[in-house]
Amino acid sequence: MWLWAKIGRQDLLAHCRRSRGKVLLTCRIPRERVLLSEFDDWHRVLNGSPNILALPGESDDAYGDRLNLVLDDFFDRVSAAGVEHDPVSTWPQDLRPEIEASWETILDPSNYPRTSYWTATVHELHAEDVTEAVRFVD
Structure with missing residues (x-):
């Protein structure tokens, strides 16, 4: 089951506005039962894209420039x-290990901004994990 573990209040409210008739559960789940990931990093895996971390002290602009260069180069090689x-599982041995190695950082919360x-x-949600339930009215 997929859950938000940390999200800004305004963004959560925006998601909830599109959820009329549904229920928002607030849960407390022991850490050993939870696999955390950063939202955007996880979607890089889902979309078959390398995960490129910002370097320490790197500005947003510098990171964006470097990211674009790395992604352009990588996807040029994928296209070639x-x-x-x-599926990534069928990619050649020069590309597959490279992209899979970039994904190793996504499950380490110390890498998340x-x-x-x-x-x-x-894997499962127990009734005792739920601390609050709110139904969004139509």
Whole structure:
């Protein structure tokens, strides 16, 4: 089950406005039952994209410039290999280990910026994990 683990109040409210008729659960789940990831980093995996971390002290502009160069180079090589629409598991041995190695950082919360959104996945949700339930009216 997918959950928000950390999200800004305004963004959570924006999501809730699109959830009329649904229920928002607030839960407390022991850490050993939760797999944390940073929202954007996890979506890089889902979208078959490398995860490129900012360097210590790197400005947002410098990171953006470097990120674009790295991604352009990587996806040019993916395109040249003709595998842009194929599952990563079938990619050539020069590309697959590179992208998979970049994903190793996504499960370490020490890599997440303070302002990022954290997601969590749990195998199961127990009734005693739920501390509050709010239904959004139609």
